[in-house]
Amino acid sequence: MMKRPFFSIVIPFYNRAWSVERAIASAVAFGTQGVDTEIILIDDGSKDDSRNVVKRVIDGYASNAQPIIRLVVHERNLGVCAAKNTGAKLATGMWVVFLDSDDELIQSAATEVHRSLQTYRRYPLHFFACVEEQGLLSRAADRIEQRAFNDFLLKGTGGEALPVVLNDVFREYLYDEDIRGYESLCYLRMVREHNYALLHSLVVRRYYTEHEDRLSSRAGMKRRWHDLAKGHLRVISQHCSVMTLPVLLKQCGRFLKAKMLAVVP
Missing domain, CATH: 1.20.5 (Single alpha-helices involved in coiled-coils or other helix-helix interfaces)
Structure with missing residues (x-):
């Protein structure tokens, strides 16, 4: 019987031939730090060369003792929330890490994330801090903070954050697929039922603002x-x-x- 992975890293992508290889490489590096990991890539109906880029990258890792990497294809674009749900439903890991395809995980943080999740495993919803490409931290607080429902709704995560969710609990909620990029609806349901979300100061993700197709970019917000x-x-x-x-x-x-x-x- 195969051992259940600790992490399932889900990376949805749509027309991200220019960045998805970087995201995959960071997930592979993150998954080779002594913690069992699988990587699930969701092509959400890309029309550019993304799928070929991903297949080439996967082939390059195939002969190495790397985390298992799977590619799933949506024949048409269903939206980022639907793509994330597809990945979560296929995930076999205990914890699901959602990584945007234009960002990267910080390799050195893997063991600390593992330790934190083991320590605070009664919380099914965690958010880890991020750093912008120029070095700006998303959360300055040097502590772990729990947020109850109203506090979470009022303040959110306090900036860019990497969500890590307990797989068996997350599947009861899932993202609302008809609203692009409003993952908070799912998180609020989880916090309401499970009392708290946990916010960590540990920096786990590096995010980039170099491209206008980010939902959080100025052009993305206008859309x-x-x-x-x-x-x-x-x-x-x-x-x-x-x-x-x-x-x-x-x-x-x-x-x-x-x-x-x-x-x-």
Whole structure:
């Protein structure tokens, strides 16, 4: 019987021939630090050369004692949340790490992440700190912080973060596939049911802002105000009964702002 991997690193990609090789290389390096790891790549209907790049990279690792790498193909573009869900459903690891295809994992952090998850395994939802390509940290706090539902809704993760989720729990929630890039809907359901999310100061991911197709880029944000408005409204409809009044008012303000910006030319 095969041993269950500790990590399943899920990397969805769409038209990322220019960056996906870097992401895969970092996942392989992360997975060779003494912790059993599998890597699942989801081609979300790419129209560029991404799939050929990935196949070539996988072939290059095939003869080495590297983490198992699998490629799954969506014949049409279903969106990043659907691609992540596909990866999570196929994952056999205890913990799922979601890595964007234009970012990279920091190899030296693997053993510390493993140790942290073992120590705090009663929490099914973790967020690890990130560093921007120029060295700017996403979270300055030098501590581990737990956030309950209203605090998490109000403050989020405090910046760019790498989500790591307990596989068996995450499958009960999954991402909302009809709203591109609004993963927080899933996280809020998890925090509401399991009391807390855990935020770590350990830096595990390096992210890049070099390309305009990032959802968090200025151009990406302009394209997705409509989705943000839809997501903010869904948060209110699903969770208003447990929101404090200040948090409810804040969320209503977010919805109104996104709704207005969605119609601005």
